[in-house]
Amino acid sequence: MPASDSAANGSWRRRRALLSYSIGAAGLALIVLGLRGYVENAREAARRATCISNIKCLALCCLMYARDNDDCLPTITCGRPDTWAIAAARRIDSADVLWCPKDKRFQEWQQYLSIAGSSPDYGAGLIEERARILGAATSYLMNPDLAGQRIAGIDDPLHAILLEEIPPHHKGYRIVAYADGHVAALKTVAEAQGR
Numbered sequence: 001m002p003a004s005d006s007a008a009n010g011s012w013r014r015r016r017a018l019l020s021y022s023i024g025a026a027g028l029a030l031i032v033l034g035l036r037g038y039v040e041n042a043r044e045a046a047r048r049a050t051c052i053s054n055i056k057c058l059a060l061c062c063l064m065y066a067r068d069n070d071d072c073l074p075t076i077t078c079g080r081p082d083t084w085a086i087a088a089a090r091r092i093d094s095a096d097v098l099w100c101p102k103d104k105r106f107q108e109w110q111q112y113l114s115i116a117g118s119s120p121d122y123g124a125g126l127i128e129e130r131a132r133i134l135g136a137a138t139s140y141l142m143n144p145d146l147a148g149q150r151i152a153g154i155d156d157p158l159h160a161i162l163l164e165e166i167p168p169h170h171k172g173y174r175i176v177a178y179a180d181g182h183v184a185a186l187k188t189v190a191e192a193q194g195r
Contacts, residue, residue: 059177102169
């Protein structure tokens with residue numbers, strides 16, 4: 001076999017190997033792009049689960065508040081729809097449960113704490129400071145019809161919404177807590193119709 005034939009043959013092998021590596025890399029890139037949607041869906045499900053856990057904790061705090069206060073739920077002061085959160089927060093270990101993880105204000109609050117050097121401890125003073133800085137103390141809103149009401153006076157606690165995430169941060173879902181303490185991620189109308 002002449003030397004020129006073996007050189008051409010070696011060059012062809014290198015080109016073929018390079019081509020097969022390129023095809024493999026392109027295939028891997030397509031797989032990664034395809035998985036990116038699944039990963040994002042998993043992240044959203046994790047954030048929604050955290051939000052559900054947070055609102056469940058807050059609903060239980062409201063019920064504990066009622067147990068300690070003559071069976072009455074926390075009240076809402078005129079002009080301050082977050083006063084219920086200040087009352088309920090005395091029963092939690094971390095003020096982080098007051099925020100949905102997707103709420104941009106929560107991220108701003110975390111940045112403020114890192115700059116100010118404060119720790120995210122619970123307590124009415126820190127929550128009031130949060131409300132002053134961000135315009136709200138929580139991502140969740142208490143039903144004004146139930147605020148200050150006796151638990152025994154609620155007609156249907158199984159279906160009476162106590163807390164709701166405002167505004168909804170989870171694509172296609174509305175997170176709510178009921179007066180009996182259970183929580184649900186309700187599909188919005190657009191999601192239920194498959195849009």
